[in-house]
Amino acid sequence: MVASADQVFSVPVFLVVFRETLETVIIVSVLLAFLKQTLDGPNRDVKVYKTLVKQVWFGVGLGFLICLVVAGGLIGAFYTVGRDAWDTNEYYYEGAFAVFASLIISVVGVALLRVGKMQEKWRVKLAKALEAPLKTTSRRSGWLKHFGEKYSMFILPFITVLREGIEAIVFIAGVSFSAPATAVPLAVVVGLIVGSLAGYALYRGGTTAKLQYFLIVSTCLLYLVAAGLFSRAVWYFEAQQWNNIVGSDAAELGDGPGSYDIGKSVWHVNCCNPENGGGGGWGIFNAILGWTNSATYGSVISYNLYWITMALSFAVMRYREMKGHWPLLKAKQGTASTVDHHSGSSEDTAVTSSGTKRQVSEMTTIA
Amino acid sequence: MGFSSGRLAILLICAIGFVHSSRAATVTYDFNVTWVTSNPDGAFERPTIGINNQWPVPRISADIGDNVVVHVTNQLGNQSTSLHFHGLFMNGSTHMDGPAQVSQCGIPPGSSFTYNFTINQPGTYWYHSHTGGQYPDGLRGPLVVHDPESPFLGRYDEELVLTVSDWYHDQMADMLPTFINKGNPTGAEPVPQAALFNDTQNLKVAVEPGKTYLFRMINIGAFAGQYVWFEGHNMTIVEVDGVYHQPAEAEMIYISAAQRCSFMVTTKNETTANYAFVASMDTTLFDTIPEGLNYNVTGWLVYDDAKTLPEPTLVDELDPFDDMTLVPNDNQTLLGEPDKIIELDVIMDNLDDGANYAFFNNITYKAPKVPTLYTALSAGELATDPTVYGDFTHSFVLEKGEIVQIIVNNLDSGRHPFHLHGHHFQALYRSVEEGGTFEDAKLTEADYPAIPMRRDTLVLYPDGNIVLRFRADNPGVWLFHCHIEWHVSSGLIATMVEAPLDLQNTISIPSDHLEACAAQNIATVGNAAANTANFLDLSGENRAPNRLPDGFTTRGKVALAFSCLSGILGVAIVASYGLAPDPGSHPHMEHRIAEAQVVDPPTASPAAVSEPKEAPLVTTGSGGGSSRS
Numbered sequence A: 001m002v003a004s005a006d007q008v009f010s011v012p013v014f015l016v017v018f019r020e021t022l023e024t025v026i027i028v029s030v031l032l033a034f035l036k037q038t039l040d041g042p043n044r045d046v047k048v049y050k051t052l053v054k055q056v057w058f059g060v061g062l063g064f065l066i067c068l069v070v071a072g073g074l075i076g077a078f079y080t081v082g083r084d085a086w087d088t089n090e091y092y093y094e095g096a097f098a099v100f101a102s103l104i105i106s107v108v109g110v111a112l113l114r115v116g117k118m119q120e121k122w123r124v125k126l127a128k129a130l131e132a133p134l135k136t137t138s139r140r141s142g143w144l145k146h147f148g149e150k151y152s153m154f155i156l157p158f159i160t161v162l163r164e165g166i167e168a169i170v171f172i173a174g175v176s177f178s179a180p181a182t183a184v185p186l187a188v189v190v191g192l193i194v195g196s197l198a199g200y201a202l203y204r205g206g207t208t209a210k211l212q213y214f215l216i217v218s219t220c221l222l223y224l225v226a227a228g229l230f231s232r233a234v235w236y237f238e239a240q241q242w243n244n245i246v247g248s249d250a251a252e253l254g255d256g257p258g259s260y261d262i263g264k265s266v267w268h269v270n271c272c273n274p275e276n277g278g279g280g281g282w283g284i285f286n287a288i289l290g291w292t293n294s295a296t297y298g299s300v301i302s303y304n305l306y307w308i309t310m311a312l313s314f315a316v317m318r319y320r321e322m323k324g325h326w327p328l329l330k331a332k333q334g335t336a337s338t339v340d341h342h343s344g345s346s347e348d349t350a351v352t353s354s355g356t357k358r359q360v361s362e363m364t365t366i367a
Numbered sequence B: 001m002g003f004s005s006g007r008l009a010i011l012l013i014c015a016i017g018f019v020h021s022s023r024a025a026t027v028t029y030d031f032n033v034t035w036v037t038s039n040p041d042g043a044f045e046r047p048t049i050g051i052n053n054q055w056p057v058p059r060i061s062a063d064i065g066d067n068v069v070v071h072v073t074n075q076l077g078n079q080s081t082s083l084h085f086h087g088l089f090m091n092g093s094t095h096m097d098g099p100a101q102v103s104q105c106g107i108p109p110g111s112s113f114t115y116n117f118t119i120n121q122p123g124t125y126w127y128h129s130h131t132g133g134q135y136p137d138g139l140r141g142p143l144v145v146h147d148p149e150s151p152f153l154g155r156y157d158e159e160l161v162l163t164v165s166d167w168y169h170d171q172m173a174d175m176l177p178t179f180i181n182k183g184n185p186t187g188a189e190p191v192p193q194a195a196l197f198n199d200t201q202n203l204k205v206a207v208e209p210g211k212t213y214l215f216r217m218i219n220i221g222a223f224a225g226q227y228v229w230f231e232g233h234n235m236t237i238v239e240v241d242g243v244y245h246q247p248a249e250a251e252m253i254y255i256s257a258a259q260r261c262s263f264m265v266t267t268k269n270e271t272t273a274n275y276a277f278v279a280s281m282d283t284t285l286f287d288t289i290p291e292g293l294n295y296n297v298t299g300w301l302v303y304d305d306a307k308t309l310p311e312p313t314l315v316d317e318l319d320p321f322d323d324m325t326l327v328p329n330d331n332q333t334l335l336g337e338p339d340k341i342i343e344l345d346v347i348m349d350n351l352d353d354g355a356n357y358a359f360f361n362n363i364t365y366k367a368p369k370v371p372t373l374y375t376a377l378s379a380g381e382l383a384t385d386p387t388v389y390g391d392f393t394h395s396f397v398l399e400k401g402e403i404v405q406i407i408v409n410n411l412d413s414g415r416h417p418f419h420l421h422g423h424h425f426q427a428l429y430r431s432v433e434e435g436g437t438f439e440d441a442k443l444t445e446a447d448y449p450a451i452p453m454r455r456d457t458l459v460l461y462p463d464g465n466i467v468l469r470f471r472a473d474n475p476g477v478w479l480f481h482c483h484i485e486w487h488v489s490s491g492l493i494a495t496m497v498e499a500p501l502d503l504q505n506t507i508s509i510p511s512d513h514l515e516a517c518a519a520q521n522i523a524t525v526g527n528a529a530a531n532t533a534n535f536l537d538l539s540g541e542n543r544a545p546n547r548l549p550d551g552f553t554t555r556g557k558v559a560l561a562f563s564c565l566s567g568i569l570g571v572a573i574v575a576s577y578g579l580a581p582d583p584g585s586h587p588h589m590e591h592r593i594a595e596a597q598v599v600d601p602p603t604a605s606p607a608a609v610s611e612p613k614e615a616p617l618v619t620t621g622s623g624g625g626s627s628r629s
Helices: A011-039 A046-080 A090-116 A120-131 A143-150 A151-177 A181-208 A213-247 A280-289 A297-323 A340-352 B001-014 B172-179 B372-378 B380-384 B485-490 B499-507 B511-519 B554-579 B585-597 B612-620 B622-628
Strands: A263-269 A294-296 B024-036 B048-052 B061-065 B068-076 B083-086 B112-118 B123-131 B138-148 B158-167 B193-195 B204-208 B212-219 B227-232 B233-238 B245-252 B251-257 B260-266 B275-282 B296-302 B340-350 B354-362 B397-398 B403-410 B416-420 B425-430 B453-455 B457-460 B464-471 B476-482 B493-498
Touching: A011 A046, A011 A090, A011 A151, A011 A181, A011 A213, A011 A280, A046 A151, A090 A151, A090 A213, A090 A297, A090 B554, A213 A297, A213 B554, A263 A297, A263 B554, A294 A297, A294 B554, A297 B554, B024 B061, B061 B068, B083 B112, B112 B511, B123 B212, B123 B260, B138 B158, B138 B212, B172 B485, B193 B275, B193 B296, B212 B251, B245 B453, B251 B260, B340 B397, B372 B380, B372 B476, B372 B493, B372 B499, B380 B499, B403 B416, B416 B464, B416 B622, B425 B457, B453 B612, B457 B464, B476 B485, B476 B499, B493 B585
Parallel strands: B024 B068, B061 B138, B158 B212, B204 B296, B340 B403, B397 B493
Antiparallel strands: A263 A294, B024 B048, B068 B112, B083 B123, B123 B138, B158 B193, B212 B260, B227 B251, B227 B275, B233 B245, B233 B260, B275 B296, B340 B354, B403 B464, B416 B457, B416 B476, B425 B453, B425 B464, B476 B493
């Protein structure tokens, strides 16, 4: 018996783990780099820094734990209920995941950019504010929102790890139905290590570069991911519909004819499939840029629509930054002079110590 | 239900052998083709195509030398039809062969049409519709030609016709559009719902002890090959597809769609038990085996009606007789080296409508606008140029008398029973499954048997090849096709145009044939595109869908370019937003932080070191301060 490489190392498993790890570590390293630069630099605040870093890692850890549990349940369901329960609707789940992730990243991206624009001392304040004790009562608007802000350093990595982790584990479970189980462990470990190394490199880059530029670059990367996710979500939904028509898993048809609905196809090349057997390099291309070998009208239009929407949103936000009010809305008295108003209201806060009357500004998008 | 139809079938079996008449008689049949309702498997009533309001349809019987006249009236109302007399040479009467748009126009509803031909060959045949994938709806029945000079006369006491068939509950007209459809990209053929013996199930065949019966078995099914065995009895094969062969013993035979096999069964000398016989559909042909499908059908040799009918026992393996080992009774030797070699690769592939089609080489068959025979008759000297028959009929022009070798390489993973109209071919070689192509086999003349078996339908194994040879001694237009009706519909057809100039001198088309065309506005002269001015101009011919593009089309390039552009612009906008300073951000921040920190105003700590400008914050900035301490 000669153990072939296939029995020890499953390349598809490696690529999937690597890809999912990469997506996760981009988020995590951006957060960590941000904290490092902000709180561990000249304005050291070790306690806050440690608390927030702890939050990040706690999010990662809990996300990983829950995804283990959920995926374990799914795998259990595979063996008891049979694969069909998952298989028949797989792309609906994937699509829903992708939309959710795309929305989260879009919102987070804005926050990161705005953080990048701040002067450093303000960032420190912000970071410290994040760590401040949670206000428990007496404010109508958004306990949840406040909670979201306070624990953003936890929630973000938590959700990301959860999503990517479940995706990876489900894929591995699927592979180990056909491939020898012995091929899985090494591939998983190597995938995690290589992905983490990439993340560490990113983190190192992030801690030495000027924070604003680092945040801009990493946010651009995140938006590329988000655009790809949004497009993929539409693609997933369409692929699921196609699978329902074909009546079997169209992915089993490989790259070729029948693996896609020709009536909706914009382009299809019989290679470079990011979905097949881990997708190889194309899977990573897919994860970061949304590449697909089989584009549909839906996926192309949604990709472009995403960017148009984001461009408009940024234009609107920029407008507000410059003019102090939203386009098409009259400048409210209260916001006409931002600086005055806010310093004033801050004083109000000090005086009333309740803040019930104040409107929560759009800065709450700062996560 | 099963019992009464079983009895009917026994009656039909016993009714054989009445049509013995003197030599060269004319046998006439009036066939009104009509819709009837049937339920042969006792599971589902369905509209079925019958003849003279009856189904199963009547058997055609004749003696060698008889002139057979079949008057067909199409009373279906909603479908055209035509009849093909499978296996008959139709020598001198190629226009009576039956395939629509090949040797005639389909018979439209309300029209009548006469087939008139002379049979000069003995054996077991069948007739079936050769229009629009129609025959599985019921229009198929046995055709038996008796031979007073059969070498096996006297070796059997009685003969019985036994058909075997698959059976669908849905109509072909409903199934075909979903079969050739982008929603069926793998080209998975619909799986039959049942198997039938003599168009029923649980067939009882009354036999007497100590006698020998000649079973004329015909697979009149659409799709499934069948394994057939008789419990406790051996079969002695003496004829396949109308060719007498030296008797060969078999325990189990495989009979594909359209094949026939006559075998003798000698009964036991006692009547102590009845014996089951079984036909089992070849499930390797099926994409899936639906839950609850009974792919077997059972009949019984009934020695004693009072005794029980035993359930058939399960067989351990399906190991049928290899028909390639047969030796023709007439000892016809291997034809000489071929004058023409036609090599065809069987390929299943998808075209740009997304549907799966079957190809010989790179051509999937599409019927021409003018029946190919009519093109041959109207093309003058150009009839020898295959161009005039169109790009999608896959026509080969054969010269009279030449020896033709057809090689078929199966590049598909399914079994295909290949049938040649108008000829028996010598089956020179068949590779094993996965045997590769003809080139892989590296065959020489010496590898072929000296006396090859002959038949008109031969099974080609998955990823293997077959070599067939015949002499082009029968002028006509003959199809060569897979006899799985699904593959006929998806285009696995080539056309042999044999000695077309001879046809022009010998064939004249009867007026009722031309009227069938006129009733449907189908041209009867011209090339495949119905072009009469220039027979080499095929513009307007019926075409298969285009091939799938190999890579990016213009549409794809534009879409990709746009997506890249919007990605790049989007990133630029994101970056410029991130770079643009926000004059309001600090006060906003101040406000937010204050808000976050109002929790605990009294514990304001002086530890928060900030510029005086931010006094309001500092006063409330206990959070920051306390976290420091």
